[in-house]
Amino acid sequence: xxxxxxxxxxxxxxxxxxxxxxxxxxxxxxxxxxxxxxxxxxxxxxxxxxxxxxxxxxxxxxxxxxxxxxxxxxxxxxxxxxxxxxxxxxxxxxxxxxxxxxxxxxxxxxxxxxxxxxxxxxxxxxxxxxxxxxxxxxxxxxxxxxxxxxxxxxxxxxxxxxxxxxxxxxxxxxxxxxxxxxxxxxxxxxxxxxxxxxxxxxxxxxxxxxxxxxxxxxxxxxxxxxxxxx
Amino acid sequence: xxxxxxxxxxxxxxxxxxxxxxxxxxxxxxxxxxxxxxxxxxxxxxxxxxxxxxxxxxxxxxxxxxxxxxxxxxxxxxxxxxxxxxxxxxxxxxxxxxxxxxxxxxxxxxxxxxxxxxxxxxxxxxxxxxxxxxxxxxxxxxxxxxxxxxxxxxxxxxxxxxxxxxxxxxxxxxxxxxxxxxxxxxxxxxxxxxxxxxxxxxxxxxxxxxxxxxxxxxxxxxxxxxxxxx
Amino acid sequence: xxxxxxxxxxxxxxxxxxxxxxxxxxxxxxxxxxxxxxxxxxxxxxxxxxxxxxxxxxxxxxxxxxxxxxxxxxxxxxxxxxxxxxxxxxxxxxxxxxxxxxxxxxxxxxxxxxxxxxxxxxxxxxxxxxxxxxxxxxxxxxxxxxxxxxxxxxxxxxxxxxxxxxxxxxxxxxxxxxxxxxxxxxxxxxxxxxxxxxxxxxxxxxxxxxxxxxxxxxxxxxxxxxxxxx
Amino acid sequence: xxxxxxxxxxxxxxxxxxxxxxxxxxxxxxxxxxxxxxxxxxxxxxxxxxxxxxxxxxxxxxxxxxxxxxxxxxxxxxxxxxxxxxxxxxxxxxxxxxxxxxxxxxxxxxxxxxxxxxxxxxxxxxxxxxxxxxxxxxxxxxxxxxxxxxxxxxxxxxxxxxxxxxxxxxxxxxxxxxxxxxxxxxxxxxxxxxxxxxxxxxxxxxxxxxxxxxxxxxxxxxxxxxxxxx
Numbered sequence: 001x002x003x004x005x006x007x008x009x010x011x012x013x014x015x016x017x018x019x020x021x022x023x024x025x026x027x028x029x030x031x032x033x034x035x036x037x038x039x040x041x042x043x044x045x046x047x048x049x050x051x052x053x054x055x056x057x058x059x060x061x062x063x064x065x066x067x068x069x070x071x072x073x074x075x076x077x078x079x080x081x082x083x084x085x086x087x088x089x090x091x092x093x094x095x096x097x098x099x100x101x102x103x104x105x106x107x108x109x110x111x112x113x114x115x116x117x118x119x120x121x122x123x124x125x126x127x128x129x130x131x132x133x134x135x136x137x138x139x140x141x142x143x144x145x146x147x148x149x150x151x152x153x154x155x156x157x158x159x160x161x162x163x164x165x166x167x168x169x170x171x172x173x174x175x176x177x178x179x180x181x182x183x184x185x186x187x188x189x190x191x192x193x194x195x196x197x198x199x200x201x202x203x204x205x206x207x208x209x210x211x212x213x214x215x216x217x218x219x220x221x222x223x224x225x226x227x228x229x230x
Numbered sequence: 231x232x233x234x235x236x237x238x239x240x241x242x243x244x245x246x247x248x249x250x251x252x253x254x255x256x257x258x259x260x261x262x263x264x265x266x267x268x269x270x271x272x273x274x275x276x277x278x279x280x281x282x283x284x285x286x287x288x289x290x291x292x293x294x295x296x297x298x299x300x301x302x303x304x305x306x307x308x309x310x311x312x313x314x315x316x317x318x319x320x321x322x323x324x325x326x327x328x329x330x331x332x333x334x335x336x337x338x339x340x341x342x343x344x345x346x347x348x349x350x351x352x353x354x355x356x357x358x359x360x361x362x363x364x365x366x367x368x369x370x371x372x373x374x375x376x377x378x379x380x381x382x383x384x385x386x387x388x389x390x391x392x393x394x395x396x397x398x399x400x401x402x403x404x405x406x407x408x409x410x411x412x413x414x415x416x417x418x419x420x421x422x423x424x425x426x427x428x429x430x431x432x433x434x435x436x437x438x439x440x441x442x443x444x445x446x447x448x449x450x451x452x453x454x455x456x457x458x459x460x
Numbered sequence: 461x462x463x464x465x466x467x468x469x470x471x472x473x474x475x476x477x478x479x480x481x482x483x484x485x486x487x488x489x490x491x492x493x494x495x496x497x498x499x500x501x502x503x504x505x506x507x508x509x510x511x512x513x514x515x516x517x518x519x520x521x522x523x524x525x526x527x528x529x530x531x532x533x534x535x536x537x538x539x540x541x542x543x544x545x546x547x548x549x550x551x552x553x554x555x556x557x558x559x560x561x562x563x564x565x566x567x568x569x570x571x572x573x574x575x576x577x578x579x580x581x582x583x584x585x586x587x588x589x590x591x592x593x594x595x596x597x598x599x600x601x602x603x604x605x606x607x608x609x610x611x612x613x614x615x616x617x618x619x620x621x622x623x624x625x626x627x628x629x630x631x632x633x634x635x636x637x638x639x640x641x642x643x644x645x646x647x648x649x650x651x652x653x654x655x656x657x658x659x660x661x662x663x664x665x666x667x668x669x670x671x672x673x674x675x676x677x678x679x680x681x682x683x684x685x686x687x688x689x690x
Numbered sequence: 691x692x693x694x695x696x697x698x699x700x701x702x703x704x705x706x707x708x709x710x711x712x713x714x715x716x717x718x719x720x721x722x723x724x725x726x727x728x729x730x731x732x733x734x735x736x737x738x739x740x741x742x743x744x745x746x747x748x749x750x751x752x753x754x755x756x757x758x759x760x761x762x763x764x765x766x767x768x769x770x771x772x773x774x775x776x777x778x779x780x781x782x783x784x785x786x787x788x789x790x791x792x793x794x795x796x797x798x799x800x801x802x803x804x805x806x807x808x809x810x811x812x813x814x815x816x817x818x819x820x821x822x823x824x825x826x827x828x829x830x831x832x833x834x835x836x837x838x839x840x841x842x843x844x845x846x847x848x849x850x851x852x853x854x855x856x857x858x859x860x861x862x863x864x865x866x867x868x869x870x871x872x873x874x875x876x877x878x879x880x881x882x883x884x885x886x887x888x889x890x891x892x893x894x895x896x897x898x899x900x901x902x903x904x905x906x907x908x909x910x911x912x913x914x915x916x917x918x919x920x
Contacts, residue, residue, distance in 0.1 A: 004719040007705045007749075015697045015753065019843040022755055023778040029694040029755030029843075052669055058774030059697075059845045061751045063705065065712055065719030072320075072372060075301065081311040084748030084847065088713040090376075091404060103369035112363045119356040119373055126349040133342045138404060139333035142302060143349055146320075147372040153709040153719075155749045155847075157774065174321060174368060206666065209512055234489040237475045237519075245467045245523065249613040252525055253548040259464040259525030259613075282899055288544030289467075289615045291521045293475065295482055295489030314518030314617065318483040383479040383489075385519045387544065387615075436896065439742055532780075532832060535761065541771040550762075550836075551864060563829035572823045579816040579833055586809040593802045598864060599793035602762060602837040603809055606780075634781060634828060 001176075002067040003183045005191070006153070009060040012192040016158065017041040020048055020056040045194045057158035057195060062188055066180065067151045070101035073176045074152050082160040087152040090141040098124065099149040104175065120145065158195055161188065169225075170201040171215035185225075200225035231406075232297040233413045235421070239290040242388065242422040247271040250278055250286040275424045287388035287425060292418055296410065297381045300331035303406045304382050312390040317382040320371040328354065330377040334405065350375065388425055391418065399455075400431040401445035415455075430455035461636075462527040463643045465651070469520040472618070472652040477501040480508055480516040505654045517618035517655060522648055526640065527611045530561035533636045534612050542620040547612040550601040558584065560607040564635065580605065618655050621648065629685075630661040631675035645685075660685035691866075692757040693873045695881070696843065699750040702882040706848065707731040710738055710746040735884045747848035747885060752878055756870065757841045760791035763866045764842050772850040777842040780831040788814065790837040794865065810835065848885055851878065859915075860891040861905035875915075890915035 009015055018032050021044060025032060036044075048056055066077075078085055100120050106112045123145055130140040156164060161184070167173065168181035189196045202209050203218040204225055239245055248262050251274060255262060266274075278286055296307075308315055330350050336342045353375055360370040386394060391414070397403065398411035419426045432439050433448040434455055469475055478492050481504060485492060496504075508516055538545055560580050566572045583605055590600040616624060621644070627633065628641035649656045662669050663678040664685055699705055708722050711734060715722060726734075738746055768775055790810050796802045813835055820830040846854060851874070857863065858871035879886045892899050893908040894915055 002718065004723075006708065006719060006723060007699055007701070009697055009751065009753070010700055011697070018696065019753065019755075019776045019845075022841060022843055023776050028692065028757055029696060033694075033696060051671055055774065056776055059753050059776070059843065061699065061845075061847075063699070063709065063749050065709075067718060070372060071305065071376075075305050075308070078305070078308055079315070084745065085309070086709045086713050086746055086749070101372065103365075103372055105365055105369045106360070106372070109363060109365065112360050112365050115356050115359050115363075116373060119352060122349060122352050123375075126345050129345050130336070130342050133339060133345075135333075135335055135339065135342050139335045142300060142331065142333055142336070142375065142377040143346060144376050145353075145372065146301075146374050146376075151712060153712055153749065155709075155751075157751075157845075211511055232488065234493075236478065236489060236493060237469055237471070239467055239521065239523070240470055241467070248466065249523065249525075249546045249615075252611060252613055253546050258462065258527055259466060263464075263466060281901055285544065286546055289523050289546070289613065291469065291615075291617075293469070293479065293519050295479075297488060314515065316479045316483050316516055316519070381482060383482055383519065385479075385521075385617075387521075441741055530832060531765065531836075535765050535768070538765070538768055539775070545769065561832065563825075563832055565825055565829045566820070566832070569823060569825065572820050572825050575816050575819050575823075576833060579812060582809060582812050583835075586805050589805050590796070590802050593799060593805075595793075595795055595799065595802050599795045602760060602791065602793055602796070602835065603806060604836050605813075605832065606761075606834050606836075607832040 001069055001179060001183070002065075003180065003187065004065040004067075005187045006063045006065050008062040008188075008191060012060040012062075012158070013045050013194050014038070014041045015060050016048070016056050016195060017044045019059045020044065020053075042194055046197075049194065049197060054159045054162065057162070058160075059157070060192070060195070061155055061157045062161060063153065063155040064184060064187075065151070065153050068099075068101070068149055069152070069180065070147050070176060071150050072101075072146045072174070073180065074150055076174065076177050077152065077154065077180075080156070080160070080164055082156070082163075084155040085152055088150050090144060090148070090150075091138045098127075098144065100145060100147040101149060101176070102147065120147070158188075158192070162196070162199055165199045166202045169199075170203075170210070171217060171221070172210055172213060231299055231409060231413070232295075233410065233417065234295040234297075235417045236293045236295050236383070238292040238418075238421060242290040242292075243275050243424050244268070244271045245290050246278070246286050246388065246425060247274045249289045250274065250283075272424055276427070279424065279427060284389045284392065287392070288390075289387070290422070290425070291385055291387045292391060293383065293385040294414060294417075295381070295383050298329075298331070298379055299382070299410065300377050300406060301380050302331075302376045302404070303410060304380055306404065306407050307382065307384065307410075310386070310390070310394055312386070312393075314385040315382055318380050320374060320378070320380075321368045328357075328374065329379040330375060331379060331406070332377065350377070388418075388422070392426070392429055395429045396432045399429075400433075400440070401447060401451070402440055402443060461529055461639060461643070462525075463640065463647065464525040464527075465647045466523045466525050466613070468522040468648075468651060472520040472522075473505050473654055474498070474501045475520050476508070476516050476618070476655060477504045479519045480504065480513075502654055506657075509654065509657060514619045514622065517622070518620075519617070520652070520655070521615055521617045522621060523613065523615040524644060524647075525611070525613050528559075528561070528609055529612070529640065530607050530636060531610050532561075532606045532634070533640060534610055536634065536637050537612065537614065537640075540616070540620070540624055542616070542623075544615040545612060548610050550604060550608070550610075551598045558587075558604065559609040560605060561609060561636070562607065580607070618648075618652070622656070622659055625659045626662045629659075630663070630670070631677060631681070632670055632673060691759055691869060691873070692755075693870065693877065694755040694757075695877045696753045696755045698752040698878075698881060702750040702752075702848065703735050703884055704728070704731045705750050706738070706746050706885060707734045709749045710734065710743075732884055736887070739884065739887060744849045744852065747852070748850075749847070750882070750885070751845055751847045752851060753843065753845040754874060754877075755841070755843050758789075758791070758839055759842070759870065760837050760866060761840050762791075762836045762864070763870065764840055766864065766867050767842065767844065767870075770846070770850070770854055772846070772853075774845040775842060778840050780834060780838070780840075781828045788834065789839040790835060791839060791866070792837070810837070848878075848882070852886070852889055855889045856892045859889075860893075860900070861907060861911070862900055862903060
């Protein structure tokens with residue numbers, strides 16, 4: 001998995017703070033933007049974050065290129081609707097040399113791994129044979145596995161990201177999208193530490209919402225995510 | 231593919247017409263709803279549809295159960311964000327007896343079909359072997375094919391449906407989602423003929439937007455979709 | 461304020477339950493819809509509601525006609541973006557005989573009320589004079605007050621409604637939109653009691669999110685909303 | 691009206707082009723981002739824009755501070771739901787010294803202007819009297835006029851902006867929001883000329899959608915917007 005923070009709204013924390021501030025201030029936009037110190041922006045934003053007034057956070061967006069992930073992951077990812085996606089299509093891209101994602105539980109089980117990889121070779125062979133028999137690649141792709149590697153570019157604003165993290169950093173989330181979510185938390189915190197101070201699973205801020213299905217590790221999670229804030 | 235119109239806003243055309251009408255009328259909601267004749271609703275709605283004031287159409291929604299489709303289809307479908315989805319998860323459902331969708335181009339090519347079905351048997355065997363080796367089904371599913379059958383419930387309002395039809399009834403849309411879109415057009419027209427009078431590919435109402443990639447069959451499309459209106 | 465539940469997805473609770481159920485069931489949509497008893501639907505839905513799996517609730521929508529409210533209210537209402545609106549326009553409707561909403565705090569203060577109503581008469585006179593002087597009504601309306609009565613039709617799905625209630629049933633919400641939210645809770649509970657069992661301000665389900673601004677009446681609120689469930 | 695482009699996604703055109711390109715390319719995100727020349731980005735984007743594949747444009751966002759506008763404008767603006775807003779609240783801000791917007795048709799009509807301004811003085815006096823009589827400002831604001839000046843920060847992605855321009859640059863749009871839309875077109879074109887090459891009313895790209903209500907000036911509009919592209 002390669003996750004690249006391709007682009008984001010410049011000065012994300014000053015921007016979110018200035019947007020909120022403008023609404024309560026008698027001075028104009030230009031003045032606020034220029035005169036607000038980093039310290040002022042930080043204090044103002046910390047207050048907004050702690051009181052849960054998240055709408056201000058929508059003014060800043062983050063664009064990630066995500067490569068080396070399976071279509072299991074992307075099928076889950078694109079269910080998040082307050083976001084924008086550009087995904088590599090299997091309809092137009094030849095998949096002869098497709099790579100695939102092997103789950104860690106399979107990597108760590110030699111017999112399972114051997115069977116998994118053997119099947120992937122069968123899939124590749126059949127794909128090639130179907131194309132050789134005149135089947136168009138848009139139909140040949142029906143044989144490709146969920147494990148097939150894909151790429152996707154995703155843009156979310158900070159509020160939508162926080163919601164995404166709440167659901168997908170959870171220990172009960174599927175491992176691949178959880179790995180993605182955690183890496184995204186790490187990267188956005190580097191550029192907007194105050195904005196994403198409380199980013200992480202739901203249990204960071206309140207009781208575990210999973211009920212009887214809880215992993216029972218809220219304390220460890222809080223420590224891990226609070227520690228990593230630096 | 232089995233498409234069932236599970237539920238929809240009652241009296242969809244009267245509802246859309248009443249919502250629009252209320253805004254321009256001195257009388258109240260109850261009165262409008264009771265007194266508007268079907269003929270009045272029809273005329274009012276026909277005018278709205280023809281002038282492209284689609285926001286009124288958002289007040290009526292349609293819920294479909296879609297079964298016997300591949301994950302190729304659902305991965306495309308869920309990209310439509312102004313909609314609600316409930317999809318069968320491969321994470322919790324055992325896929326031992328999974329069914330799969332065979333593209334018509336493969337069905338019509340005996341040699342390709344033989345190879346396709348043989349691979350599907352290999353997939354099923356490997357899935358079972360992985361589970362027998364202790365791999366959890368949420369990881370075993372990485373070997374499942376795009377062709378694997380799934381089910382999904384989708385709700386869209388009439389405006390979102392019209393947009394969906396514009397893109398997915400097009401001859402250049404992928405065959406499986408196009409089959410779905412056409413069946414959905416057929417079913418919504420039965421219960422809301424005026425609302426969906428112009429439902430269909432983009433070329434029904436204007437020039438083909440596909441440029442040099444056009445199928446060149448706008449005339450046939452217009453005839454097919456206008457004919458089918460009854 | 462007159463709030464009319466104009467229309468809603470039929471059998472809202474069975475529909476939400478059937479949508480969820482289909483995804484976990486080997487039998488088809490038709491069968492589930494027909495065979496599910498009310499008791500089964502109720503139990504299944506109660507479980508969904510209590511575990512916070514709200515996506516299923518998006519499959520059912522509710523359409524309200526709201527009359528006799530001010531533009532203060534509608535300006536707040538339309539900020540809820542996961543919803544559909546049709547609003548009476550001041551651009552095309554002559555406002556000579558406009559009505560206006562008087563806040564209870566003004567109604568209860570005779571001197572304030574006198575001044576309020578006197579100003580409203582001035583507004584009406586000026587509006588008429590501007591129109592008589594050749595100013596088009598789309599510009600004359602600039603003098604109309606926030607208090608001016610308007611009408612709006614709104615459609616939200618059950619999930620979006622629950623979120624709306626969380627924010628707007630709160631004692632700290634502005635009185636007019638709070639009155640609206642409470643009336644909407646009352647009406648949707650009549651037709652979908654299980655779905656909206658926990659509908660109400662945020663403090664029904666957890667700690668008050670208003671921090672130092674809390675009204676301090678969480679206990680009363682819980683009682684009021686739980687009592688009213690019948 | 692003061693419109694300030696507070697912030698936007700850096701290198702908007704390269705970003706949109708890179709997002710699209712990544713999906714069709716065997717090389718990785720970092721490489722594409724670094725190696726794509728401005729000329730390549732421009733050509734690639736021009737092709738995307740001309741074929742109407744707008745989803746790529748969602749990856750870039752623009753944040754505007756809008757000051758000196760009326761609540762007539764903001765009530766219309768916030769109806770655009772694929773956007774983020776932070777608006778000055780009349781609930782918490784004292785409106786004693788509120789400014790107001792005078793429509794040009796009133797400015798140009800001395801008698802109308804005199805009556806308009808006289809009423810605004812009455813409004814201010816009544817507002818102050820109500821507050822002095824103990825009415826809280828959240829209720830006193832009910833007397834404030836639509837003309838009252840407000841501020842709002844809005845963020846939209848490029849696709850949503852293009853749609854906004856289509857509707858609001860139209861000669862039939864209300865004058866104040868049309869002025870805003872035109873100023874926004876001017877500003878985004880300075881930083882992303884290719885992305886917004888076809889930004890403007892619907893009649894730039896096809897027949898006027900207003901039917902019998904058309905302004906009949908499509909030719910002038912095309913010239914004005916194409917000229918201004920430089």
